[in-house]
Amino acid sequence: xxxxxxxxxxxxxxxxxxxxxTKGLIAPVGRRGLRRVFGPDVLERLALVTLGRAAGFSxxxxxxxxxxxxxxxxxxxxxxxxxxxLDRRIRRLVAMRDGLEHAVVxxxxxxxxxxxxxxxxxxxxxxxxxxxxxxxxRRTPKPAPPARRSKAKVARRAGAR
Amino acid sequence: xxxxxxxxxxxxxxxxxxxxxTKGLIAPVGRRGLRRVFGPDVLERLALVTLGRAAGFSxxxxxxxxxxxxxxxxxxxxxxxxxxxLDRRIRRLVAMRDGLEHAVVxxxxxxxxxxxxxxxxxxxxxxxxxxxxxxxxRRTPKPAPPARRSKAKVARRAGAR
DNA sequence: GTGCCACTTCAAGTGAACTTCAAGTCAAGG
DNA sequence: CCTTGACTTGAAGTTCACTTGAAGTGGCAC
Numbered sequence: 001x002x003x004x005x006x007x008x009x010x011x012x013x014x015x016x017x018x019x020x021x022t023k024g025l026i027a028p029v030g031r032r033g034l035r036r037v038f039g040p041d042v043l044e045r046l047a048l049v050t051l052g053r054a055a056g057f058s059x060x061x062x063x064x065x066x067x068x069x070x071x072x073x074x075x076x077x078x079x080x081x082x083x084x085x086l087d088r089r090i091r092r093l094v095a096m097r098d099g100l101e102h103a104v105v106x107x108x109x110x111x112x113x114x115x116x117x118x119x120x121x122x123x124x125x126x127x128x129x130x131x132x133x134x135x136x137x138r139r140t141p142k143p144a145p146p147a148r149r150s151k152a153k154v155a156r157r158a159g160a161r
Numbered sequence: 162x163x164x165x166x167x168x169x170x171x172x173x174x175x176x177x178x179x180x181x182x183t184k185g186l187i188a189p190v191g192r193r194g195l196r197r198v199f200g201p202d203v204l205e206r207l208a209l210v211t212l213g214r215a216a217g218f219s220x221x222x223x224x225x226x227x228x229x230x231x232x233x234x235x236x237x238x239x240x241x242x243x244x245x246x247l248d249r250r251i252r253r254l255v256a257m258r259d260g261l262e263h264a265v266v267x268x269x270x271x272x273x274x275x276x277x278x279x280x281x282x283x284x285x286x287x288x289x290x291x292x293x294x295x296x297x298x299r300r301t302p303k304p305a306p307p308a309r310r311s312k313a314k315v316a317r318r319a320g321a322r
Numbered sequence: 323g324t325g326c327c328a329c330t331t332c333a334a335g336t337g338a339a340c341t342t343c344a345a346g347t348c349a350a351g352g
Numbered sequence: 353c354c355t356t357g358a359c360t361t362g363a364a365g366t367t368c369a370c371t372t373g374a375a376g377t378g379g380c381a382c
Contacts, residue, residue: 002328002329003328003329004328013370015371015372016369016370016371018330018331019369019370019371032379033330033377033378034329034330034331034378034379035328035329035378035379036330044282047283048282051282053369054253054257055257055260055261056257058368059368059369060368076265079261079264079265080261080262080265082261083258083262083265086254086257086258086261087258089254090254090255090258092215093247093250093251093254096215096217096247097244097247097248099216100216100240100241100244100247101241101244103237103240104240104244112205120212121205121208121209121212122208124209124211124212124215163358163359164358164359165358174340174341175358176340176341176342177339177340177341179360179361180339180341184339193349194349194359194360195347195348195349195360196347196348196349196358196359196360197359197360219338219339220338220339
């Protein structure tokens with residue numbers, strides 16, 4: 001199977017397949033000249049990647065999962081953790097959705113006069129459903145840059161969380 | 162209120178407030194010298210922005226909502242649409258979460274031998290919960306680049322969706 | 323044999339939402 | 353008055369997941 005066919009059968013652009021290869025997510029079984037030759041398993045692999053992404057894993061996280069050896073050997077702890085994370089996210093989204101649905105039918109002249117609206121607004125302000133909180137909670141907590149400035153902190157987001 | 166206080170009270174870094182100002186999301190009531198002076202309403206405004214973000218609106222979308230005049234005047238159609246979008250997203254995430262939770266306790270020797278796992282894997286492959294499908298569906302559908310190559314299409318993601 | 327064009331590589335660009343940096347300003351406390 | 357350090361600006365950098373472009377190679381149909 002050449003890259004075009006793998007692309008067609010996986011539904012992913014060839015450029016993505018090449019990109020995934022550089023990331024170590026997939027690998028051709030060989031080359032025909034310069035051209036990549038993929039085995040059939042690449043499709044399962046790609047499905048797994050897609051699945052992982054849908055579950056909120058980053059490509060790097062996915063790479064780690066089935067790096068080293070060949071087969072996935074996904075650890076259950078990680079899955080469980082991600083399930084819990086998803087669950088939290090779902091709860092927040094449900095709250096949001098309900099809030100929005102209420103806002104749609106809310107009779108209050110201004111949204112600001114509606115207690116429900118004010119409640120979710122408060123939650124937003126409180127960081128309960130903050131911006132950064134929303135999308136897959138910080139995958140890379142950033143290895144703490146040496147902290148050059150000792151005193152004057154640029155800005156703190158203290159209050160939140 | 163200076164920018165530091167607005168930052169502290171909103172829980173957002175000052176840099177974000179400046180950024181939001183360039184985006185037209187907030188505006189200082191004036192300046193004391195070079196320094197911005199914010200009115201108290203900025204906090205409500207910021208809460209609204211945070212809320213909008215949490216609901217999945219982009220900053221640009223939010224800007225449009227309360228641009229022009231002062232007050233929000235959020236249209237209900239838009240809210241309803243976003244609520245439906247959230248709902249779809251929630252369903253997908255719930256499916257994912259359930260799949261993950263199953264995988265955690267699944268007795269099958271390999272995840273691949275588990276029908277439930279294979280099912281969500283299939284769904285992933287089918288694009289039902291594809292990568293691009295996951296996060297807030299393409300805000301900017303991209304104005305269709307003139308399509309220079311008439312015949313050979315670089316790669317199509319045809320099957321998906 | 324030969325020419326086309328699907329492939330190849332590597333670098334750079336995209337977009338969203340910010341953050342960080344360097345260099346400069348200036349309000350206020352001492 | 354002078355220093356301090358919190359503010360200012362604009363540009364550039366960051367992250368993630370890709371896409372796009374330019375320039376080059378070579379498999380395969382003819």
